[in-house]
Amino acid sequence: MYESVFSTNGVRDRRFRVKIFSLNVDCSNIEHAQHLPPETPARFGELGIVASVQPEHLLDDAESATKKLGIDRAHKGSYLFKSLLAGNGQLALGSDFPVSDINPLGGIKTAMKRIPPVWDTAWIPTERLSLNEALKGYTLSAARACFLDSDLGSLSPGKLADFVILSTDSWDDVVAEESASVEATYVGGVQAYP
Incomplete structure (x- = not known):
């Protein structure tokens, strides 16, 4: 869909926002980009699409994703934080409040550790973020996803x-x-x- 819009209307800074079942054409984000085909992260970067992800959802999804998606698909396509960044995609992190806790400290920890409750190890550890990557996802990238990067996202003069x-x-x-x-x-x- 995005490729069609770009080829028909040219490339510009649209920042579409796609929710699970609806399209809001004022913002180029994929909302809840949490389970993706493995080739998708590179396409996000190529098309300049922002992946909006809620790290705290990983805590519940780790248990259910394998059952719903199958082990191969769940482990190759779930919460591809590092893959999205490696493909030059933007990663905007958020809480999805009131579904999850609004306090970003838990989400930052989850993005870095990826350890669901009662687990001893990280779920897909290769996709863990560094502290700086998680902070950027919750600040600069989240502000950019909503066209607020001139006003929010960093402590800078004029913001x-x-x-x-x-x-x-x-x-x-x-x-x-x-x-x-x-x-x-x-x-x-x-x-x-x-």
């Missing part, structure tokens, strides 16, 4: 100052289980919580 104060100054603590929390939230430079 809104949306940020949090964490209970620690160590990213190691953030990644460790239950060892960091949000102490304060600022939106547009104004404290919104607590």
Whole structure:
């Protein structure tokens, strides 16, 4: 569908957003891009499409994907974080609140570790993100996916100052289980919580 739109109307910065069953033509994202054919990540990069993924969904999907998709398809096409980035695709991460917790710290940990509850090892460990990749997915890339990259996504002159104060100054603590929390939230430079 995207190739048809591009060939008919030319390449430009559209940022379509496709939800599971509907098309909203104001934004070029594939929403819930969590189970893909293995050749798909390269096509995302070629067409400039943003993959919007909710890392916390991986925690539930790891158990059910194999049953629903089969072991081969589930392990070659589920939550292809690294493959999407390697194919020059954009990866916008989010929570899908209220389905999942709105706090991005859990999603950052999940994107990096990929360890579902009661598992001892990562599900498809080759697709784990680094801390910087996960942070970019939740900030710059997520803002770009919604045409807000001029206003949000980084602490830069001229942008809104949306940020949090964490209970620690160590990213190691953030990644460790239950060892960091949000102490304060600022939106547009104004404290919104607590």
